[in-house]
Amino acid sequence: MAARVNGLGWATRPLLRVVQTWCLDGRRWVRALRRNPVRVVFPSGQVVERKPGPGKQPRRAAAEASPSEQRPKQPLQVSPSQTPCTWEESGLRYDKALPGDRRLSSVMTIVKSRPFREKQGKILLEGRRLIADALKAGAVPKVFFFSRLEYIKELPIDKLKGVSLIKVKFEDIKDWSDLVTPQGIMGIFARPDHVKMTYPETQLRHLLPLLLICDNLRDPGNLGTILRSAAGAGCSKVLLTKGCVDAWEPKVLRAAMGAHFQVPIVNNLDWETLPNYLPTNTRVYVADNCGLYAQAQRSDKASDHGWVCERRLSKLHKYEEEDDDLEPGASRAWLPELEVQSYDLDWTEAPAAVVIGGETHGVSLESLQLAESTGGKRLLIPVVPGVDSLNSAMAASILLFEGKRQLRVRAEHSSRDRSYH
Numbered sequence: 001m002a003a004r005v006n007g008l009g010w011a012t013r014p015l016l017r018v019v020q021t022w023c024l025d026g027r028r029w030v031r032a033l034r035r036n037p038v039r040v041v042f043p044s045g046q047v048v049e050r051k052p053g054p055g056k057q058p059r060r061a062a063a064e065a066s067p068s069e070q071r072p073k074q075p076l077q078v079s080p081s082q083t084p085c086t087w088e089e090s091g092l093r094y095d096k097a098l099p100g101d102r103r104l105s106s107v108m109t110i111v112k113s114r115p116f117r118e119k120q121g122k123i124l125l126e127g128r129r130l131i132a133d134a135l136k137a138g139a140v141p142k143v144f145f146f147s148r149l150e151y152i153k154e155l156p157i158d159k160l161k162g163v164s165l166i167k168v169k170f171e172d173i174k175d176w177s178d179l180v181t182p183q184g185i186m187g188i189f190a191r192p193d194h195v196k197m198t199y200p201e202t203q204l205r206h207l208l209p210l211l212l213i214c215d216n217l218r219d220p221g222n223l224g225t226i227l228r229s230a231a232g233a234g235c236s237k238v239l240l241t242k243g244c245v246d247a248w249e250p251k252v253l254r255a256a257m258g259a260h261f262q263v264p265i266v267n268n269l270d271w272e273t274l275p276n277y278l279p280t281n282t283r284v285y286v287a288d289n290c291g292l293y294a295q296a297q298r299s300d301k302a303s304d305h306g307w308v309c310e311r312r313l314s315k316l317h318k319y320e321e322e323d324d325d326l327e328p329g330a331s332r333a334w335l336p337e338l339e340v341q342s343y344d345l346d347w348t349e350a351p352a353a354v355v356i357g358g359e360t361h362g363v364s365l366e367s368l369q370l371a372e373s374t375g376g377k378r379l380l381i382p383v384v385p386g387v388d389s390l391n392s393a394m395a396a397s398i399l400l401f402e403g404k405r406q407l408r409v410r411a412e413h414s415s416r417d418r419s420y421h
Contacts, residue, residue: 092157094149094165097172104145104168107188108176114246121191123248127183128154130258135159137261138198140190147173147184178250191248194237194264203262208234210403211278211353215367216243217392218358223247224255225393226356231259233400239277239353240267241364271366282351284376286338287395288363336365336372343379343399348406354379356396359389 041047097103110116111124122142125131128151135141135156141163146152147170152160174182212230217223223245230238240247247267253260266277278284341347355371357363371377381390381398390398 092160092165094152094167097166097168101168103166104172104176107143107145111188112250114249117191117246117248123189123191124250125187125189125253126177126179126185126250128185130253131155131185131187133258133261134187134189134192136198137192137200138196139192139261141187142190143188145173145186151183151185178254192260194266197261197264199262199264203231203234206234207236208404208407209279209351210235210348210400210407211282211351212238212396212400213274213284213353213355213367214238214240214244215355215363216241216358216361217356218243218245218360219392220245220249220251221255222359222391222393224252224257224259226396227252227256227259227263227265229393229397229400231256231262233397233404235263235400237264237266237277239269239274240265241269241271241274243364244268271364271370275370278353279351282353282374283347284353284355284367284371284374285347285379285399286355286357286363286367286371286376287343287381287399288355288357288368288378336368338368338371339377340380341377343381343402346406347377347379348403348410352403354396354399354403356392356399359392 039047039049108124110120111122117123125134125139131141131144132155141159143164143166144152144160145166145168147168149167152165170182170184173184173186176186210233212226212235214223214226217226217240223240227238227247244267245252247260247265269277355363355367357367379399381395383390389395
């Protein structure tokens with residue numbers, strides 16, 4: 001029985017192998033038929049040619065077709081402005097600051113000191129929006145410190161060529177940042193030159209024959225706010241005399257909110273050279289609360305006028321005392337006599353420049369002399385009695401937008417007169 005079973009098992013082994021082989025061969029044939037061959041060769045040696053369906057031709061035949069029958073390939077059009085279009089294609093590289101790397105601290109020490117800034121000709125810009133505005137205006141970057149790579153990828157690639165890119169820890173940027181909430185990117189730029197800058201087209205279309213002269217402004221927040229108001233009013237230029245805070249000081253930049261790249265700013269001017277930056281026939285007006293002193297002398301109650309500044313009034317008394325000490329026949333030309341005018345009366349018939357003084361020292365004697373030489377006046381903003389004076393930034397905003405209103409009214413009257421004729 002065992003032999004019979006063994007013999008049966010021995011006999012069934014080839015059958016299983018044959019069935020298994022047949023199944024594999026069958027699968028291969030099915031797989032081959034699915035590939036839609038052009039020629040089938042059977043095991044018996046029979047060859048069957050298959051004709052392609054209507055509208056189809058073998059690949060080799062299609063390749064050998066005449067060039068006139070093939071559809072010409074369109075070349076890939078690449079715009080020059082889009083090349084390179086990605087960070088990888090541009091070939092830009094950045095360095096990763098290692099522990100103990102002092103490049104950030106050494107650069108920050110330079111740009112946070114005014115003497116070093118002026119000597120090295122560099123400034124510090126912080127924040128993605130401010131940096132983007134600077135690049136758009138044509139400012140030249142030197143070094144970028146960033147904590148995340150996407151901050152750099154947001155910037156125009158063509159502006160980053162030749163710029164040192166250094167990735168640092170966010171904690172390092174936070175240590176040197178002046179912002180309450182640091183944005184993770186800082187840029188060191190060459191000190192911008194207003195002549196080489198490219199200002200927005202919308203700003204250029206709305207420029208007015210109105211200039212601003214900052215005289216001895218020392219508060220960074222006030223100067224930044226004044227620059228922002230000057231850009232909003234459409235001033236054609238802002239001139240800063242010696243004694244003012246540096247316009248590119250970080251606190252001024254933060255308060256100005258990008259106004260540095262919307263209006264031309266000329267920094268650190270002498271009073272002797274300042275008239276060279278004024279248009280022809282410009283009249284200089286001084287925003288000085290002490291201007292009513294000349295009228296107050298003719299009134300029994302100077303305080304009735306409501307805008308006399310006690311601090312600056314004493315300053316003019318000092319000028320008067322020095323004037324009384326002069327010998328008979330001595331020149332008194334250094335003490336200008338300017339007519340006083342309310343700020344809301346017309347004073348924009350010619351190109352006008354408004355002088356804004358600092359809150360501590362007021363306007364300088366040189367500004368009064370310049371106003372006198374150009375036929376200007378003192379512009380007064382009435383305030384309630386007992387109030388010392390307005391904030392410099394507030395006074396500048398009032399006068400600039402009043403000048404803008406007067407120019408708009410004059411333009412409307414001119415267009416109306418032309419339509420009548």
